[in-house]
Amino acid sequence: MTIESFDADGVLDGDDLTIAYVGGGSRQWAPNLIRDLALSEFDGHVRLYDTNEESAQLNAEFGNWVQQDDDATADWSYEAVGSLETALAGADVVILSTQYDPTETFVHDLSIPREYGIYGAVSATIGPGGIFRAMRTIPVYRRFAAAVREHCPDAWVFNYTNPVHFVTRALYDEYPDINALGLCHEVLGTRWHLAMLAREELGMDAERADVDVNVKGINHFTWIDEARCKGVDLWPLLEELKDGERGNQRFTWEDLADESVFTDNWQVTWELFRRFGVLPAAGDRHIVEYATSFIQGGQETLNRWGVKRTGADYRAKHWTPAESDQTTDVEAWLEGEKEFELEPSGEEFLDILGGLTGDGPYVTNVNLPNTGQISDIEQGPVVETNAVVRAGQVKPVAAGGFPRPVRSLIQGHVDTIETIIEAARDGDVDRAFEGFSIDSQVQTLTPDESRDLFGELVAAEVDYLADWHLEESDVLAGAETYPGA
Amino acid sequence: MTIESFDADGVLDGDDLTIAYVGGGSRQWAPNLIRDLALSEFDGHVRLYDTNEESAQLNAEFGNWVQQDDDATADWSYEAVGSLETALAGADVVILSTQYDPTETFVHDLSIPREYGIYGAVSATIGPGGIFRAMRTIPVYRRFAAAVREHCPDAWVFNYTNPVHFVTRALYDEYPDINALGLCHEVLGTRWHLAMLAREELGMDAERADVDVNVKGINHFTWIDEARCKGVDLWPLLEELKDGERGNQRFTWEDLADESVFTDNWQVTWELFRRFGVLPAAGDRHIVEYATSFIQGGQETLNRWGVKRTGADYRAKHWTPAESDQTTDVEAWLEGEKEFELEPSGEEFLDILGGLTGDGPYVTNVNLPNTGQISDIEQGPVVETNAVVRAGQVKPVAAGGFPRPVRSLIQGHVDTIETIIEAARDGDVDRAFEGFSIDSQVQTLTPDESRDLFGELVAAEVDYLADWHLEESDVLAGAETYPGA
Amino acid sequence: MTIESFDADGVLDGDDLTIAYVGGGSRQWAPNLIRDLALSEFDGHVRLYDTNEESAQLNAEFGNWVQQDDDATADWSYEAVGSLETALAGADVVILSTQYDPTETFVHDLSIPREYGIYGAVSATIGPGGIFRAMRTIPVYRRFAAAVREHCPDAWVFNYTNPVHFVTRALYDEYPDINALGLCHEVLGTRWHLAMLAREELGMDAERADVDVNVKGINHFTWIDEARCKGVDLWPLLEELKDGERGNQRFTWEDLADESVFTDNWQVTWELFRRFGVLPAAGDRHIVEYATSFIQGGQETLNRWGVKRTGADYRAKHWTPAESDQTTDVEAWLEGEKEFELEPSGEEFLDILGGLTGDGPYVTNVNLPNTGQISDIEQGPVVETNAVVRAGQVKPVAAGGFPRPVRSLIQGHVDTIETIIEAARDGDVDRAFEGFSIDSQVQTLTPDESRDLFGELVAAEVDYLADWHLEESDVLAGAETYPGA
């Protein structure tokens, strides 16, 4: 018996990695990855796959171009491939970061609920818009998971696609043995914010990486009950700040006029910390969609708490999968119109890859099915906690439970998510409506309104709901907004 | 060793019962009990205790007067007693049916939330009004439980006081070994309604007692997933009716103009049955306070579903603890102004007493701490299911669990109830606010509004919240509606 | 819509019952049933099916003969049928009470383990003999369940076959919607014994039916933590007796020489009550197979505690499925050689049938999958508690949990049972060995001995283990006792 016979199951050889990038035409994240890989300690090959082949082709070209940079320390080659199967075949690592459906659907997610008085701030992960985004996306990702099972069953799969909890859960629901991680920047942002507080309030020399937290919850509704900066307990500071000026700011529309929608003023965070004693760990604009009292009263309430709503107009114009300000300009770089500097992006992907290839334990927050890491949520649903990444394995860290009221809010959303996931197994749209109807945003509507909103969203996005059996639905039959009802 | 040495623990001797009636000045339920006892197979003595001594005295007089009726088959004597301790000393059975605080507080429960746009239909068991009723009542009932522990630890305690789940839970929280049952008429009403359907739709000869159901939930938010009339499965009938005319009526204010608030049009019931596949088993006017989409849009929505809101005016005028139409007139009977006929009231109390004294198993719905009778709710909270009553014991019947969306709604309310119960242990009003703030009615308010509503309710009812440490509250300090805030 | 359309699902019409009796050639229980039916309030038809057709034919003849008795109050007809399918077709009630395999296998269950030093007293429900009985029986009963699903899916199925927990679990594992009850006499015997104590020690006038208990556990390892006779709490009496002469008897082989193996001296019961504070509720000879310290030291230990071992010789001679002394003699009655009197048998079957047809609630102990009736055992395994029988439904009574050490012993056996049930799904004999090896009787053997015992039992009973994949077994391959190993 030799070692060669054993290298199948999830072992990563950092000198010869094959990465399949589904959604590889990305204008933002792909260029970041390309730069990080060029500066990394790993070598390998990247297959870019996208329904927009041209974009994938452009990124491949860019990737190979970057390799010629003098500062590149690693050896990588890039190609755009024409099929999912080709991309996945034998891949070591799979990156999933794509939404098939066009921008207009995301606009619907925001604008149609608003007509019913629901002022979701982002509508990307929960609430009527988030649920419909999930209903459109789950079937696609079930197919991705099935393809991974067939073409690269042991690959490490990184899912960056929203709604991360729905999507990661769908991957595991289709292929329970998948090695998939759901990844998200929000907790990193909270750690960055805590480091900033340690600098500003305690005079510490602190970066994000110096802040360790005990994080738990579901994606975009995560909570922290321990935070240390270089071992220093930050809790007393947080307790003090929540009652002071920093923790009690009010904002108006005018105050926020020039702010980006991504600016996080933390006032929702402080209020929930005051109320429940544990600290939310995602951007306020996401938190409000789960703690829905903050979106009652519409835009004014949001603004009072320092949150600026993602306008549907904004989204129509600026939509990118990551919804972030675009800072890359591949064409300009290639054409030489803009100076290119090979610098790290700050993304965490390479750190995780390092952990998996044996660079020593790496700890960060990931989304994984609950196997006990959260003690008072059932096993199965995808939750977000820290995990420790080591050679060939990722294990969640046992993070404990919640104060009852917080657990109650989380459990309500878990119930929606699980109901939608079950409904998606056989496209049962009335079952999906059950999950929709218990969403805390939807519960602010009358029964008739909730059915009509559901019908209107289905009608608007019907082209992207082909996996759902719409024709058999009693709910749609009773919705005044649904054609033919 | 002789049998005499053993008769202490919860054994009821039907020939020599001592009943302590706390709230014995009741104008409605006490006369009913007196008539039922006179017609029963049991003999004994009743001690009536009430803060309104005069009423208790009147009822005692009436009780002894009824005994002289020729139709009386049993031998009972009555006395009004001046203290709780005297009432309880060595009692076999304790009836708890009293609210200390005056009518105005119940008016506040309805009217103050309405100012914030919350149109509770009854506000007696959940929602901001129900929660405040609980906050006023829990400390009183903890003291009752402590008195039972001291003066009659093995007595069977029948609690009829709303909110039944909060109150019964408080009894057990104070004295875990108490033999207490929380009792309520709503499920009986559902069985009555089902018998009516069997008569009208199937031509069966059916009474309430012919209908067996498998019931589960929390008081006023109970659900049925099996119903038989004389063994005949009623489910296919219910499935048919929900899609027909009977299950799809719409009402307007005018339609309901002449109806009593107690009329149950079952349209909320049918709608929830359509949506979730299990049948609510309480009056629609109670159900809407838990399934709060039905109270969005105010009175109009309620009316559309056939529910008439209990007006605060109505309540101010007609309030009785049981909130029911008064049909007794003790004084007129005693004066001979009204003819008295000794007839049974239809109350179930005597049936349960019969079961406890060994008349054979009796099955009915009761509220008890969950020890597994509901399989997917945690152990501890007071839930409502069937129970089997036998000589000296009451055991809940294992009723199984719920479809996930229904369980989710129930669990949310359980979380509010448990949080309030915990908060009441040491009068922590900010902890109570945590439970208040996750209530599904309250979640339709903005964070500022929910704090202000809380403050306003405390301010209005401060005289009856003496067990709560209001002065230490950060929440009240921040409420604009709370004097001194 | 009419009532006729609804009578399908589990409704029993007491005037027209069809009973399928699988194992209807029984010499003991069938004649009892026939007499009870003749004296009952029900009318109907019984189909007797048995692999021994002649016996079934004889019982049919006897059944029709009994109907001519002057004392017969009911109208029943009997026929012997030649196939399981014919027996089940459209049946309302199914009785399962048969073991296919011949007496010799039951002899092996006792005698082979004894060679390894395991002195099982009965070896009918657990321990190596009980496990092998289960392994032979489970596949047969899975087929029965499948046949019920096909031919009479709503029938009420009464399983009397040992090992009751394994067998009833197998029925539900095959057909989860089956209306099956596992029934057993042991708890009735305990109630009888308690009534006797109430008579003898308290001078009460008491019969078995006067004793109510709260019973819980698994079949033949059930426990009581409440016992009342006509409402009188028997616990103080039991506490007193356990420390007195009655509770502290020692026996020798000679003392037991003339006793039947069925005599229950209760010394194991008293000892376990002393140790754990809860009272075993099955015959001592069954309890010792679960609380295996009582069978260490062989026959002498058993005898010291008043238990007489079922001899393999005895079993070879006297075997009947119920293992009880035969008191019926159908042939002699039919021939007129023995006088026949139509008297009730004391069996409980008719009481349960009465409950199911609507005679009012009936409460007794039954074996059902745990849905919460036992609070500290997982859901799924078949447990034994009280249940309430009403028209068309049987619901277990929530019986609570156990002191930890008792739960620990029970859980160990549940783990064996569940492992065997899982193994039986695809005949995985090595998986079955895992369950076998953690049995507390088997754990007293060395690893080699336990494998050899397993192999020897398989070898001896190979003809009745056709559903198990013996050829693929590593365990058997390593057993010195298994031919070809």
Place this chain on the structure above:
Amino acid sequence: MTIESFDADGVLDGDDLTIAYVGGGSRQWAPNLIRDLALSEFDGHVRLYDTNEESAQLNAEFGNWVQQDDDATADWSYEAVGSLETALAGADVVILSTQYDPTETFVHDLSIPREYGIYGAVSATIGPGGIFRAMRTIPVYRRFAAAVREHCPDAWVFNYTNPVHFVTRALYDEYPDINALGLCHEVLGTRWHLAMLAREELGMDAERADVDVNVKGINHFTWIDEARCKGVDLWPLLEELKDGERGNQRFTWEDLADESVFTDNWQVTWELFRRFGVLPAAGDRHIVEYATSFIQGGQETLNRWGVKRTGADYRAKHWTPAESDQTTDVEAWLEGEKEFELEPSGEEFLDILGGLTGDGPYVTNVNLPNTGQISDIEQGPVVETNAVVRAGQVKPVAAGGFPRPVRSLIQGHVDTIETIIEAARDGDVDRAFEGFSIDSQVQTLTPDESRDLFGELVAAEVDYLADWHLEESDVLAGAETYPGA
């Protein structure tokens, strides 16, 4: 607000550590620690406390002497202190490694059960000997925990004392907020063994630190279901070896004659791996006390599986708390009779300390109360899994659950441990006997024997059981072996 105000809660400053060493007179582990500290990156002060003051004094002298070694990189001072309070006052780190009771008690743990036929191999952690060791030790460690709460509530407490699960649980039972870790070498030994297999069988260049495992269980009965060496999955190798020569060795007394009792031949490990599919991860001599079929048949069975029993004679002569071969000789070094070389000991303590002071995540196995890290064992009991150590925090890694039969064996021992812990709260010796009597070693005795063994152990060790209420025991009153019974 400044950083200084925050450094209270569990923050370790590696430049100024105060370590309290309870049991600091140790002849083996203390010298190891002293050498490791001298070679470390940390500075600080060590207080040595021991009931044997002379030993502590000697170690202090040695510690200060070592600091003068040229190779010493760190700055440490040592003192022997006369009281626990002095040792603990304000300590940052507490090491608990002491048994108060003398050698003779450990001899009893082995020799008395042997008289009853129980051949425990070590009798240090479970079985009658281990349970009595726990009963003697728990009260002492409850007092240690209380002292930590009073004198250094935020200190990190390292418990090395056996039985590690009982003792660590007792620390948390007394002081739930204690920062205590139970530590043990056994899993490290398994990782070392796996590295050896990787070297010998796969030709890899592998050390213990290269092997990552997913470990779970209770101390000395831990299991592995994932093992990688530098990312290479070792499972296929283990599967192959278990069926080959290496996995199927037999030993005799003669084969083992010259072996140390600490030699681990892994034959128990292979056999359990074959049977259950998961790999035990502790020395075989410990595993057999939990998987007790391996000690049936006495010494011969143990030897056949390659285990040499710790002789009572051996223990009487060689006893040290760690039971390991002594390799240090402080006096000889100090006297210059033996050459001293300052070399690292290979202990893991410094690595954990490094993690706590912020050297980056460190992952190793620790014993902690279950908060979900094991998914199918209840929360509360102390379990052993990996944990990730970071600046100021230790969090267990979610390790999942077990195949049912393995969980069953573990749960049985957890039930014993929890019962003893509960019994120790108020010294209820009959309650302790309940836990004793369900131990799988004790279950091989008859009820009389188990009581007599219990009585004999109490009698022999009565001087060290002062916290138990022996006089009130019914069990002891009934034991023939207990004086005065």
